[in-house]
Amino acid sequence: MSEQRPLLYLAEFDKPDDVMHAAEKCRDEGFENWDVHTPYPLHGMDAAMGLGDSKLGWIVLACGLTGVSLAVLMMQWMNGYDYPLIIGGKPPDAIPSMVPIMFELTVLLSAFGAVLGMFALNEIPKHHHPVFFSDRFEACSNDKFFISIEAEDKKFDLEKTKSFLEELKATHVELVRDQEQEEAS
Numbered sequence: 001m002s003e004q005r006p007l008l009y010l011a012e013f014d015k016p017d018d019v020m021h022a023a024e025k026c027r028d029e030g031f032e033n034w035d036v037h038t039p040y041p042l043h044g045m046d047a048a049m050g051l052g053d054s055k056l057g058w059i060v061l062a063c064g065l066t067g068v069s070l071a072v073l074m075m076q077w078m079n080g081y082d083y084p085l086i087i088g089g090k091p092p093d094a095i096p097s098m099v100p101i102m103f104e105l106t107v108l109l110s111a112f113g114a115v116l117g118m119f120a121l122n123e124i125p126k127h128h129h130p131v132f133f134s135d136r137f138e139a140c141s142n143d144k145f146f147i148s149i150e151a152e153d154k155k156f157d158l159e160k161t162k163s164f165l166e167e168l169k170a171t172h173v174e175l176v177r178d179q180e181q182e183e184a185s
Helices: 016-029 047-048 054-081 095-120 136-141 158-167 178-184
Strands: 007-013 035-036 144-149 170-176
Touching: 007 016, 007 035, 007 136, 007 158, 016 035, 016 136, 016 158, 016 170, 035 047, 047 144, 136 144, 144 178
Parallel strands: none
Antiparallel strands: 007 144, 007 170, 035 144
């Protein structure tokens, strides 16, 4: 049987403050392929991990502007050129009559942009992640906090990374290995 390749180290913490300080240390140490897993959102974790602002706002803004532009173009074409109707002496390109359609298309495309942008930015659906090989990780949905450092990280070293995580006062440090490789052999 061949040696299973390591996928990541998984460090378990009992308290939110402990995982917050550990995240700051991981950021300061220069790890790049790592993540924090918590049962609920922790205020300030983005800053502790060194994450920048989300690009989602720009995606939603672009989709909203596209929606309002499409609404104006559609209404101008339909009312002014394709099938011009003059009702009540108003010109076909009267802005007040376009407001409901402009609003609806802005909201519709912004909502699509928010949902699809979240899927893309969060890499959803991700049907498999190595942390699910750990039996202890089930506690993440209940009351435990975890940091995972992936083996693809350029600073990952079996011994140094383990000792680094142990210095962070993790209650348990586990090396997660490739179980698919084990099943195949």
